[in-house]
Each structure stands twice: as structure tokens, then as C-alpha cells.
Amino acid sequence: MEWRRKDLLGLEELSREEILAILDTAVSFKEVSTRSVKKVPTLRGKVVVNLFFEPSTRTRVSFELAAQRMSADVINVAGATSSVVKGESLTDTGRNIEAMGVDVVIIRHSAPGAPHILASRLAASVINAGDGSHEHPTQALLDIFTIREQKKRIEGLKVAIVGDISHSRVARSNLWGLTKLGAEVILCGPATLLPRRFAELGARLSTDLDEIISEVDVINVLRLQLERQQESLFPSIREYSRLFGINAERLRRAKKDVIVMHPGPLNRGVEIMPDVADSLRSVILTQVTNGLAVRMAVLYLCSGAHDYAKTSH
Amino acid sequence: MQRLLIRRARVLCPAQKLDKVADLYVDQGRIEALGDLDTPADMTIDGRGWIVCPGLIDMHVHLREPGKEEEETILSGSQAAVASGITTLACMPNTEPAVDNEASAEFVVLQGERAGLANVLPIGAITKRREGRELAEIGQLVRGGAVAFSDDGECVQNADVMRRALEYTRMFDKPVISHCEDKNLSGHGVMHAGKVSTILGLGGMPAAAEEIMVSRDTILAKMTDGLLHIAHASSAGSVEMIRRAKAAGVRVTAEVTPHHLSLTDECVRTFDSNYKMNPPLRTAADIAALIEGLKDGTIDAIASDHAPHAPEEKDVEFSYAPFGVIGMESELAVLIKVLVETGKLTWLQLIEKLTVAPARILRLKKGTLAVGADADITVIDPTKKWTINPNEFRSKSRNCPFAGWEVTGKTVATIVGGEIKYSEIPPERLLS
Numbered sequence: 001m002e003w004r005r006k007d008l009l010g011l012e013e014l015s016r017e018e019i020l021a022i023l024d025t026a027v028s029f030k031e032v033s034t035r036s037v038k039k040v041p042t043l044r045g046k047v048v049v050n051l052f053f054e055p056s057t058r059t060r061v062s063f064e065l066a067a068q069r070m071s072a073d074v075i076n077v078a079g080a081t082s083s084v085v086k087g088e089s090l091t092d093t094g095r096n097i098e099a100m101g102v103d104v105v106i107i108r109h110s111a112p113g114a115p116h117i118l119a120s121r122l123a124a125s126v127i128n129a130g131d132g133s134h135e136h137p138t139q140a141l142l143d144i145f146t147i148r149e150q151k152k153r154i155e156g157l158k159v160a161i162v163g164d165i166s167h168s169r170v171a172r173s174n175l176w177g178l179t180k181l182g183a184e185v186i187l188c189g190p191a192t193l194l195p196r197r198f199a200e201l202g203a204r205l206s207t208d209l210d211e212i213i214s215e216v217d218v219i220n221v222l223r224l225q226l227e228r229q230q231e232s233l234f235p236s237i238r239e240y241s242r243l244f245g246i247n248a249e250r251l252r253r254a255k256k257d258v259i260v261m262h263p264g265p266l267n268r269g270v271e272i273m274p275d276v277a278d279s280l281r282s283v284i285l286t287q288v289t290n291g292l293a294v295r296m297a298v299l300y301l302c303s304g305a306h307d308y309a310k311t312s313h
Numbered sequence: 314m315q316r317l318l319i320r321r322a323r324v325l326c327p328a329q330k331l332d333k334v335a336d337l338y339v340d341q342g343r344i345e346a347l348g349d350l351d352t353p354a355d356m357t358i359d360g361r362g363w364i365v366c367p368g369l370i371d372m373h374v375h376l377r378e379p380g381k382e383e384e385e386t387i388l389s390g391s392q393a394a395v396a397s398g399i400t401t402l403a404c405m406p407n408t409e410p411a412v413d414n415e416a417s418a419e420f421v422v423l424q425g426e427r428a429g430l431a432n433v434l435p436i437g438a439i440t441k442r443r444e445g446r447e448l449a450e451i452g453q454l455v456r457g458g459a460v461a462f463s464d465d466g467e468c469v470q471n472a473d474v475m476r477r478a479l480e481y482t483r484m485f486d487k488p489v490i491s492h493c494e495d496k497n498l499s500g501h502g503v504m505h506a507g508k509v510s511t512i513l514g515l516g517g518m519p520a521a522a523e524e525i526m527v528s529r530d531t532i533l534a535k536m537t538d539g540l541l542h543i544a545h546a547s548s549a550g551s552v553e554m555i556r557r558a559k560a561a562g563v564r565v566t567a568e569v570t571p572h573h574l575s576l577t578d579e580c581v582r583t584f585d586s587n588y589k590m591n592p593p594l595r596t597a598a599d600i601a602a603l604i605e606g607l608k609d610g611t612i613d614a615i616a617s618d619h620a621p622h623a624p625e626e627k628d629v630e631f632s633y634a635p636f637g638v639i640g641m642e643s644e645l646a647v648l649i650k651v652l653v654e655t656g657k658l659t660w661l662q663l664i665e666k667l668t669v670a671p672a673r674i675l676r677l678k679k680g681t682l683a684v685g686a687d688a689d690i691t692v693i694d695p696t697k698k699w700t701i702n703p704n705e706f707r708s709k710s711r712n713c714p715f716a717g718w719e720v721t722g723k724t725v726a727t728i729v730g731g732e733i734k735y736s737e738i739p740p741e742r743l744l745s
Contacts (some may be wrong), residue, residue: 012512089629111630112514113584132632133514169514176730 003301007119007126010135011176019177022297023145029300030293032069045070047102048305051093052129053079053109057140058264058288059129063106066295072104079109094118104303107131125302133167138298139263140173142291143182146283147218149290152257155182160212162244163222163271164193164233170222170263175203186212189222189244192233209244213254219244220261224271237270247273252279259283315355317342317731319692320744322360327665328681337365339688342731347682356733357744358726362696366664368400368689368729369679371567371641372461372671373490373544373616376402376433378424379417380409385621385709387421387598390641391430392707393619395735397641398691398724401432401679403671406443407465413438413449418457430734432689434460434675439478439489440555443467448477455485460675461542463490466636468592470496472529474511479539483680488540488566488674493526494518494592500514503632505578505593506679513581515631518593520548527551531558534565542674543567545618549602566674568614569603571640571647572714580714586627590620604657607666614670615663617644621710639716642706645693646720654721660695688731692738697723 001017011019032040048067050060057076060076067074080095090109092286097105107115112134119126148154159178165171165187178185179202187198188206199205206212213219224240234240246260260272260282268274277284317339322349334351337360346352376390376576387404394402404421406412412421418435425433437459438449445467454462462482468491469475478489485740497520504510506517531554534541543555546567558565577596580588588594606612620637627634645667652658658666674681679687698721703713727735 089625091628109630111632113632114630116584117630131514135514167514172512172514195511198509200508201512 006304007027007115008137008298008302009119009126009128011137011140011173011180012135014180016180019144019180021143022141023148025039025297025301026141026145026290026293029296030290032296033289033292039071041071042300043067043303046072047101048072048074048104048106048299049097049102050074050076050106051079051097051107052077053107053114054130056130059108059223062288062291063129063295065300066292069292070296070299072299090114090117091121094122098122098124104299127298127302130169133169133172137168137170137173138291138295140177142287142294143170143174143220143261143263144177145290145294146261146287147259150283152215154178157183157218158186158216159183159218159220160186160188160216161220161222162188162209162246164224165189165198166193166195166227167221167225167228167246168222170303174220175201186216188212190234192242193228197263210250210253215251216258217255218259219246219254220260221272223263223265224267226270227269229238229241241270245271245273246276248275248279251276261287264288275300314362317728318350318352318354318357319360319365320357321416322363322365323693324365324682325661325664326682327661328367328669329683331682332625332661336575337682337690339690339728339731342688344684347684358692358738359742359744360692362694363580363725364660364693364695365682366691366693367668367682368727369398369645369667370401370671370677370680370689371399371617371619371644372403372614372675374402374404374429374619374641375407375518375621375637376404377621378408379420383709384623387424387433389707389709391425391428391433394431395727395729396707398645398693398727399431399641400691400727400729401434401677403434403436403460403675405463405465406436406438407467411438411443411444412436412459413441413454415453415457416452418454418459422458431729434458436461436463436490438462438483439464440474445469445471445474448474448481451481452485453476455487459487460558460677461490463487463492463544466492468492468494468496468526472533475530475580476533476537479533479537479541483537483539486540486676488542490542490544491530492544493523493528493530495522495525498522498525501587502593504581505595507578507596509581515581518591520550520595521597521604523548523592524550524554527554531555531563531565534558535561535563538564541565545570545573545592545616546603546606546612547573547595547599549599552602552606552611554577556606556609559611566613567606568616568671569607570610570616570618571644572638573610574600574603575647575651576714580630584631585666586629586631587638587712589631589634589636590618590638591636594655604652607652607658610664613666613714614674615648616671621708622712624711627712638712639703639706639710642708643701643718645724646699646701646722647715647718649695650718650720688728690728691724692726692728693722694725695722697721697725699723723739
């Protein structure tokens with residue numbers, strides 16, 4: 001298929017074919033990381049900006065490395081938490097960056113829709129690296145890539161996403177992507193963090209991890225924001241951990257070939273126990289490796305580099 | 314003061330249940346005669362094909378003066394009003410400082426008179442500084458011109474304070490206007506809590522946050538026999554609760570805004586902050602219930618909740634933008650489109666909601682074309698097609714959710730106290 005988007009804002013608006021196109025492109029980029037010279041000239045002369053209004057190490061470094069491996073020039077800009085605090089509007093920030101001749105803006109922001117606002121006003125490509133609780137498309141793509149690599153398929157799999165669904169962009173993007181590719185998604189968490197409306201988006205809902213654990217092929221464990229306790233969304237971390245933490249004992253009741261995923265960073269001892277995180281069933285570090293390939297694929301497709309590749313042939 | 318004759322227009326006067334082609338004669342700032350007339354006048358307008366109705370009354374606007382004059386002033390708000398057929402405005406007290414004392418109310422009246430365009434009426438605060446604790450000097454505010462009382466967006470959370478307000482205002486026969494919102498429940502929400510907020514990951518304000526307060530306030534109105542007016546009802550549940558309270562004899566009235574009758578939470582998918590208001594845009598089912606409420610009289614009036622905000626405040630991430638949209642200059646055309654053109658309300662019903670109904674709620678001797686009434690008159694060309702373009706508005710602000718709407722029907726003249734305050738009447742229509 002032909003890739004026509006300049007931006008990657010979320011998985012909700014992508015078709016099944018578009019998602020597959022990214023995953024397939026990522027397969028060839030993954031091979032680059034295995035070479036002794038881990039660099040290709042694909043984005044030479046292009047400028048990529050990491051515009052992060054929220055602290056992040058993993059995602060930013062992954063994007064940075066992805067861009068560098070494709071020979072782009074990369075700039076990191078750490079924005080203040082909000083434009084209100086900073087005194088410059090998001091649009092102004094975006095326009096200023098664009099005026100410097102930037103080709104791709106990778107943005108992380110605490111406000112849902114911030115990348116969408118930028119995308120509608122800039123000619124540059126905009127890639128959403130997480131907007132509030134809305135979407136985190138590259139995380140979901142790397143999760144799905146990892147599942148497909150491990151299980152050799154997506155269709156017909158049962159994937160449990162466990163944790164604070166309500167505030168999770170990872171859960172939302174995974175839900176869109178996985179259901180489009182034919183998996184069944186079970187969202188599992190405490191009732192206060194699992195809005196019933198998710199059932200209307202094609203998910204199965206469960207508030208009992210032990211009830212579903214034996215039937216799933218994948219368990220994707222979400223990071224718990226510990227400060228949610230103050231909003232009376234759960235009574236204590238201890239209780240959360242007892243009810244929804246993934247430990248070895250629980251895992252014994254799961255399928256033999258179940259894989260455990262986590263978008264990181266881990267709260268060891270809260271949502272995931274060390275004996276699980278470091279077990280053979282954990283593919284957490286594989287996710288990180290695959291993140292690089294997926295982000296290279298996204299940069300390649302959205303920056304229009306594939307067009308140049310085509311015309312030069 | 315000139316004598317004015319509008320000939321052969323369709324005269325709509327819901328107060329008199331009148332809908333017929335007639336001549337209307339104005340002298341000395343009053344309606345002098347209505348019928349088949351051949352009276353000499355200083356100005357005669359050919360009104361054929363046009364609608365003549367009582368001047369529109371917008372009982373819920375924010376004119377930002379004093380405090381935020383860069384967003385709106387009483388002058389610019391009055392200009393926007395008369396360009397929209399609105400002859401009387403009731404201004405919410407959430408200015409800086411709040412209208413919570415006699416002098417502040419008088420200032421609003423005075424600025425309205427200085428603007429000299431529309432009738433500008435202050436709504437006084439229920440509590441001092443709108444803090445929800447101690448009653449404001451309601452008696453003094455009445456002396457200063459206040460026609461109703463409201464803490465506006467700072468919905469009084471303390472039920473006992475609300476009870477006292479309903480009791481105390483009874484002495485003056487003035488309504489308490491309640492923006493119904495349980496602030497704990499609406500929390501940090503920025504849009505309606507529903508399927509769309511779940512998808513977008515934006516904080517939701519459940520309809521229950523509004524309905525709990527509608528319920529509380531109707532119960533308190535029953536207990537106190539106070540006069541309660543529900544501002545901008547937005548949910549089906551609120552409509553049902555108001556309907557039941559009215560049936561039980563509670564002295565409650567209600568209004569709805571054009572945007573809650575025409576837009577849903579689906580609009581927020583654009584992340585355009587011109588769809589951010591409080592109460593939030595809800596669902597198609599809520600719109601249907603609101604329209605049903607208008608039809609059966611549960612909802613008495615329509616008001617714009619005109620809420621100007623500076624572009625730099627509004628042009629930010631959806632989560633950070635202030636609540637509110639401007640509404641006066643799109644109001645009539647949007648209502649014609651969603652209510653009259655669809656056959657949901659007749660012209661007479663629509664005009665009732667914009668004239669005599671708010672006049673009754675605010676105890677104003679207005680909203681009628683009866684002989685002897687103040688000559689506040691709106692002339693509408695119901696066939697004029699135009700495109701809503703906020704850049705052409707008189708309002709100082711541009712935060713309008715209806716930009717680009719193709720609409721039919723426009724104010725062509727606005728007469729306040731017998732004087733033409735706004736006119737786009739073509740010369741060939743002026744007969745003398």
C-alpha cells in the first residue's frame with residue numbers, strides 16, 4: 001500500500017493496512033540494528049526535533065537513536081510542563097521550530113490533542129510520542145510488533161491490558177491497533193480506573209485478574225501512577241498490588257507460552273514483581289529493542305523519505 | 314423622538330399570541346398602534362416579507378466589564394447585541410471585581426446608558442465576592458438595578474447558603490439563577506463524560522454533576538417557595554427533573570443555550586477549544602430532550618451565555634483553555650436553523666423563548682408589542698442567507714463555535730425605546 005500521511009497522531013484513525021505497513025517496514029529496519037555499522041542514509045539532510053513537554057527518557061532516547069541511525073540531525077527541546085506556565089503558546093513554539101527548517105516534530109505533551117493542534121498548523125510531520133491519556137501510537141506499535149514477532153500472528157489472540165486503563169494512552173492505542181488486527185482485548189483493572197464506556201470501543205472488561213489470567217496469550221502490564229491514590233481511585237498500593245499485581249504465583253495459572261509486557265518504567269513490587277519482570281516470559285527488553293525499529297519505520301514513512309526512495313529508483 | 318411606521322411586515326407577538334401581517338406604529342418610544350394603519354410618520358419602512366417581533370432579550374451574557382475590557386466591554390457587547398436583534402441584556406456578575414454591591418450594579422447600568430444602545434441590566438452576586446459563604450447585600454443590589462441573583466460559574470456548593478438565598482430574594486421577587494454544578498463531581502473535567510471523553514482521554518464532567526444540583530435546587534425552591542431559574546440546562550436528566558418540579562408546583566424556570574441545542578461532544582474530537590464550555594456539549598439524546606423541553610414548556614427561555622475570551626487565552630491546548638463561547642451574533646440564525654427550519658418550533662414559539670419568556674422570568678415589562686409597551690423591536694429578514702464569520706462580529710472576541718455555518722435569517726433593524734439602534738435596511742425599503 002502507499003503511505004499518504006505526513007503525521008502519526010494515533011492508531012484510532014489508521015486502517016488495518018496502514019498499521020501492517022508500519023509493522024512490515026519495521027521488520028526491515030530491525031535488521032539494521034544487527035549490522036556492525038548501524039546506520040543508513042535514509043534521512044540524511046533531514047532535521048528531527050524531539051519536543052518533550054513531559055519528562056521522558058525511554059521514548060525520547062528511542063526516537064533520538066532511531067533518527068540518528070537514519071542519519072537525520074536531531075535536536076532535543078524540553079518544553080515546560082505547559083504552555084501556560086511557559087508563556088508561549090504551543091502553536092508559537094511549533095511555528096518557531098518550523099521556521100528553523102525542521103522536517104519532523106516528535107511531540108510528547110500532557111494535554112490530549114496537543115500533537116493534533118500542531119499537525120494542523122505545521123507543514124512538518126508531527127509524530128505523537130504520547131498526548132495525555134489519549135494516544136501513544138509508537139508504543140502500541142512496538143507492543144504489537146513484539147506480540148507478532150513472538151506469536152507469529154495477532155488475529156485470534158487474547159491480550160489482557162492490566163492496570164489504570166482510565167489514564168492510559170498505552171491502553172487506548174493498543175486497543176485500537178489490536179482490535180483492528182483481529183485480537184481480542186481484555187481491559188483489566190480496578191473499577192475506578194476502568195471506565196465502563198470502554199466496552200463500547202470493542203474491549204472486554206474485567207475487574208478480576210484471576211478470572212482472566214488463564215485464558216490470555218499476552219499480559220501487558222501498565223505502570224501505576226502512584227499519586228492516583230490521593231484522588232481516591234484506589235485505597236492503597238498494597239491493595240492494588242494484591243489485586244492487580246503480576247506475580248509468579250498468578251502467572252502459574254496462565255498459559256505456558258504467555259508473554260508479559262510492560263511499557264516501562266517498572267514499579268517493581270507494585271504492578272509487576274521482580275520474579276516476573278526478569279523471568280523468561282517477560283519480553284520487556286525486547287519491546288525496547290523493537291521500539292527502535294518501529295520508530296525508524298514511522299520516521300521513514302511520515303517524513304516522506306519513501307517517496308524519495310521511489311523516485312531515485 | 315421620531316415617529317416610525319413599519320408597514321406590512323409579519324408581526325409576531327407571542328405575548329398576544331399574534332402572528333399576522335400588519336402595520337406597527339411607534340411614537341414617543343412606545344408602541345402606539347398595531348393594525349391596518351395609514352398614519353403619517355417621520356420614517357416609514359416597507360416591511361413586506363420581513364418579521365417584526367418584540368426586541369430579543371438575552372438573559373445570560375458576560376460583558377467582562379469591569380476587569381477584562383480587552384475581551385468585551387459593555388459598549389462592544391451592546392453593539393454586538395443590537396446587531397443581533399437583542400434589545401435587552403442581563404449581565405452576569407462574574408466580573409473583576411464581582412457585582413456584589415450596589416455601586417457595582419450601578420456601574421453596569423451607567424455603562425449601559427453611556428453605550429446608549431441596548432437595555433443593560435445587572436445580575437447581582439448571591440454571595441460576597443461570589444465565594445459561596447455570606448450573602449451579598451441583595452437588597453442594596455436591587456436598589457442598584459439588579460434584576461436577578463447568581464454566583465454564575467461558582468455554583469453555590471453549600472446547600473444552606475443556597476436555601477437562604479432563595480428565602481431572602483423572595484422579599485424582592487427576584488429569581489436566583491443557578492449554574493448547576495457539583496464541583497467535586499465535575500472535578501478537573503473539561504468535557505462531557507461519555508464515550509468521546511473516554512476515547513480522547515480528556516477529563517469528563519458527568520451529567521450527574523449538573524443533575525445533582527438541579528435536584529438540590531428544585532428541592533430547596535420547594536422548601537422555601539423561592540424563585541429559582543436554572544441556567545443553561547444541558548442534560549436530558551435536568552430537563553426531566555425540571556419538568557417534574559414544575560408539575561409539583563415549584564417556582565422554577567429554565568433556559569437553554571443555542572450551542573447545547575445544536576452541537577454535541579463529538580465536536581471535541583477536533584480539540585478546538587471553541588467547543589469547550591461549561592456545562593459541556595453533551596449528546597444527541599440530550600439535544601432531543603432539550604428540544605422536547607422547549608416544546609412542552611419545561612424550558613422557558615433561550616439565552617446565549619455569551620462568554621468572550623481573548624484569542625491568546627483560547628488558542629491553547631483544549632485542557633488549558635477557559636470555558637465559554639461567544640453567542641449573541643450567531644444566536645438567532647443558529648436557532649432558526651436548528652429549530653424553525655427543522656420544524657421543531659414555530660416562529661412564534663421561538664420568538665416566545667427569546668422575548669416574553671425571559672421578560673417574565675426577570676419580571677420585566679418588556680417582550681411584547683402590545684400598545685403602550687416600550688418600543689423595543691426587532692426586524693428580521695427571514696430569507697437572508699449569510700455565512701457566520703466571527704471576524705465580522707462587533708464583539709471584541711472571536712471564540713465562536715459556529716464559524717463557517719451557512720444560515721438563513723438575519724436581523725435587519727433593531728429598535729430600542731423607539732430609536733433605531735442598528736439598521737441594514739436597504740434605501741429602497743425606506744418609504745419616507
